[in-house]
Amino acid sequence: MNTFGHLLRVTTFGESHGPAIGCVVDGCPPGIPVAPEDFAADLKRRATGNSRHVSQRREADEVEILSGVYEGVTTGTPIALLIRNTDARSKDYGTIAAQFRPGHADYTYWQKYGIRDPRGGGRSSARETTMRVAAAVIAKKWLAQRGVTVRACVTQIGEVLPHSHDWADVETNPFFWPCAAQVAELETYMDALRKSGDSVGARVLAVADGVPPGWGEPIYGKLDGELAAAMLSINAVKGVEIGDGFAAVAQKGSEHRDVMTPDGFLSNHAGGILGGISTGQQIAVSVAFKPTSSLRLPVQGLDVDGNVVDIVTTGRHDPCVGLRAPPICEAMLALVLMDQALRHRAQCGDVGAVSPRVPAAAPKR
Secondary structure, three states: OEOOOOOEEEEEEEOOOOEEEEEEEEEEOOOOOOHHHHHHHHHHHHHHOOOOOOOOOOEEEEEEEEOOOOOOEEEEEEEEEEEOOOOOOHHHHHHHEEEEOOOOOOOHHHHOOOOOOHHHHHHHHHHHHHHHHHHHHHHHHHHHOOOOOOEEEEEEEOOOOOOOOHHHHHHHOOOOOOHHHHHHHHHHHHHHHHHHHHOOOOEEEEEEOOOOOOOOOOOOOHHHHHHHHHHHHOOEEEEEEEOOOOHHHHHHHHHHOOOOOOOOOOOOOOOOEEEEOOOOOOOOEEEEEOOOOOOOOOOOEEOOOEEEEEEOOOOOOOOOHHOOOOOHHHHHHHHHHHHHHHHHHHHHOOOOOOOOOOOOOOOOE
């Protein structure tokens, strides 16, 4: 499927080396200010070519608003966004058009459809995520009107971990790294990795602040379940954690439970979600990105006829695809939250209007 969401539905289309990529955002409420220039900042954060440590493909990423916006505000009708591809180099993929790159989606796309677009990976390229980021610009605006903000950073590159965590550092370096003192170390690390021709994975932390309690559904529409599905829909993602995630395996129940007091929760091991519903605490999602599969290091593999061949991927590729992932994780977090908020408003918008939401002595949220 190329569509996700329930009330807020996002459909993306296009291939990495096709003439354009685009999306349709349906179900967006009217009255949200939107202009083409609003998309520039987040698209630049996601873009290739921003540093020597990422793919050197350089796209203009200029958004054309085709529908759903009139006199600078959304109308409530489907919003169509388009971005023209301007820097595709399809010739880089000529030698692998009939080969299956190990660790890539070449083989599975071929098995499913009997045909695939080998240029830049076609639909399986990270280029597709550009439109998710564009769609989320609108979602972030709507959420901000309700006091909700989202942000993300890289919290691991290969075996390297941050020595400290300061959100103020994240946007000051090309790694979205929360410890400015380590930037020089990471520069050296990534230079050596790029020269070796190899790649490495990364971990991204995405958080949302200001989310009120009550968003999410109790069973099949759990907020954490939909966040996990959204993050796993991003190319190269192999794992998702909510709150402490897998670290909870080694914790005692007396440690993991988040105690409530009249002044609020004493901890947030649950990542701001209990029973699939937001608690009013910070939503915290960690996402694991695998090492990039497209490498110039030769490897033995198969072609479409089943012959053993040597495979070498040329072209422009990320030695660590996770370095460009924070804006993408932010986007999926924002889109899921807006969809859940609209669903909550539709069913439970009058909760609290008839009777108090909580007793006066209940913990603050």
